[in-house]
Amino acid sequence: MTLNPMHQFEVYRLGPEIIFGTVNLSFTNSSLFMLISTLAILAMLYLGTKKKLLVPSKIQLVTEMSYTFVAKMINDTAGSSAKPFFPFIFTIFMFVLFCNMVGMLPYSFTVTSHIIVTFALAVFIFIGITIIGFIKHGIKYLELFVPKGVPLVLLPLIVIIEIISYLSRPISLSVRLFANMMAGHTMLKVFGGFVISLGLLGGWLPLGFSIALIGLEILVAFLQAYVFAILTCIYLNDALNLHH
Amino acid sequence: MKEIKEISTRLEIAKKKISNKQEEDGGSNAASFGKALKISTELVAAVVVGSIIGFILDSWFDTKPLLTIIFFIMGVAAGIINVIKSAKKMQKN
Numbered sequence: 165m166t167l168n169p170m171h172q173f174e175v176y177r178l179g180p181e182i183i184f185g186t187v188n189l190s191f192t193n194s195s196l197f198m199l200i201s202t203l204a205i206l207a208m209l210y211l212g213t214k215k216k217l218l219v220p221s222k223i224q225l226v227t228e229m230s231y232t233f234v235a236k237m238i239n240d241t242a243g244s245s246a247k248p249f250f251p252f253i254f255t256i257f258m259f260v261l262f263c264n265m266v267g268m269l270p271y272s273f274t275v276t277s278h279i280i281v282t283f284a285l286a287v288f289i290f291i292g293i294t295i296i297g298f299i300k301h302g303i304k305y306l307e308l309f310v311p312k313g314v315p316l317v318l319l320p321l322i323v324i325i326e327i328i329s330y331l332s333r334p335i336s337l338s339v340r341l342f343a344n345m346m347a348g349h350t351m352l353k354v355f356g357g358f359v360i361s362l363g364l365l366g367g368w369l370p371l372g373f374s375i376a377l378i379g380l381e382i383l384v385a386f387l388q389a390y391v392f393a394i395l396t397c398i399y400l401n402d403a404l405n406l407h408h
Numbered sequence: 409m410k411e412i413k414e415i416s417t418r419l420e421i422a423k424k425k426i427s428n429k430q431e432e433d434g435g436s437n438a439a440s441f442g443k444a445l446k447i448s449t450e451l452v453a454a455v456v457v458g459s460i461i462g463f464i465l466d467s468w469f470d471t472k473p474l475l476t477i478i479f480f481i482m483g484v485a486a487g488i489i490n491v492i493k494s495a496k497k498m499q500k501n
C-alpha cells in the first residue's frame with residue numbers, strides 16, 4: 165500500500181463531514197496544507213517587515229527579495245500600467261510557490277498536484293483578466309480575436325482559431341503546473357520504492373538518483389510558480405495593452 | 409557625512425556589477441527551461457480545447473464525428489499559432 169506511488173495524492177477528510185446541499189465542504193488534508201502554506205506566507209511577511217533594519221536580517225532579506233522579484237517581473241512583462249495588479253500577481257506567485265515548496269517536505273501533501281486546484285486558480289485568473297479587458301477597452305476588446313492584415317476570406321477561420329487559442333490559456337496554465345508537480349512526485353516515490361525493493365545491495369543507485377531528483381524537483385517547484393506568475397503577467401499585458 | 413557618501417558610491421558600483429552580470433547571463437538556464445515547458449503545454453492545450461469544443465457542438469447538432477474532426481484540426485492550427493506567438497515574444501526579449 166505504501167509502495168503505491170499514487171497513494172500520496174489521496175485526499176481524505178479530517179474532522180467532521182460538512183455538506184451544504186450537494187456540495188461537500190469537509191476539511192481535507194488538501195485544505196490543511198493550503199492553510200499551512202498561507203500561514204507560512206503570512207508569517208514570513210509579518211516577521212520580514214516587523215523590524216525594518218537598514219542592514220536586513222535573513223528573513224527581511226528574503227521578504228524584500230520576493231517583493232523586488234515580483235515587481236521586476238511585472239515591470240518587465242506587463243509594463244507600468246500593470247502596477248495596480250501587483251498584489252494579485254504577488255499573491256498568486258507566493259501561494260503557488262509555497263504550495264509547491266511545502267509539498268517537497270517529507271510526509272506532506274502537494275496541493276498543486278491536483279488539477280482541480282490549479283484549474284480553479286487558472287479559471288479565476290482567466291475570467292478576471294477577461295473582465296479587466298472588457299472594462300478597460302469595452303467592446304473593442306474583441307479585436308483581440310481579429311489579427312491585422314488578414315484577408316476577408318480567411319477571417320472567419322482565423323477568428324475561430326484565435327478563440328480556441330484564447331480559451332486554451334487556462335488549460336495550458338493549469339495542466340502545466342499540475343502535470344509537473346504530479347509527475348515529479350510520482351517519480352520520486354517510484355525511485356524511493358526501488359531503494360526499498362533492491363535492499364542494501366543494489367539500493368544505493370536509486371537512492372543517489374532520488375537525491376538528485378529532489379534537487380531537480382525543488383528547481384521545478386520554483387520554476388512552475390515563476391512560469392505561472394509570468395504567464396498571468398503576459399495575459400494581463402494582452403488585456404491592458406491591446407496592440408503591442 | 410563623508411562615510412555615507414562613500415557607502416553610496418560603493419553601493420552604486422556593486423549594483424552596476426550585478427546588473428552587468430545579469431545581462432551577461434541573459435536567458436539563464438532556469439528561465440529557458442521554463443520557456444521550454446511553457447511551449448510544449450501551449451501546443452497540447454489548444455488541441456484539447458479544440459477537440460472538446462468540437463465534441464460539444466457535435467452532441468448539440470447531432471453531426472458526429474464531423475465537427476470533432478474539423479475542430480481538432482483547428483485546435484492544431486491554434487496550437488501552432490500559440491507556439492509561434494510565444495517564440496516571437498521570446499525573440500523580442
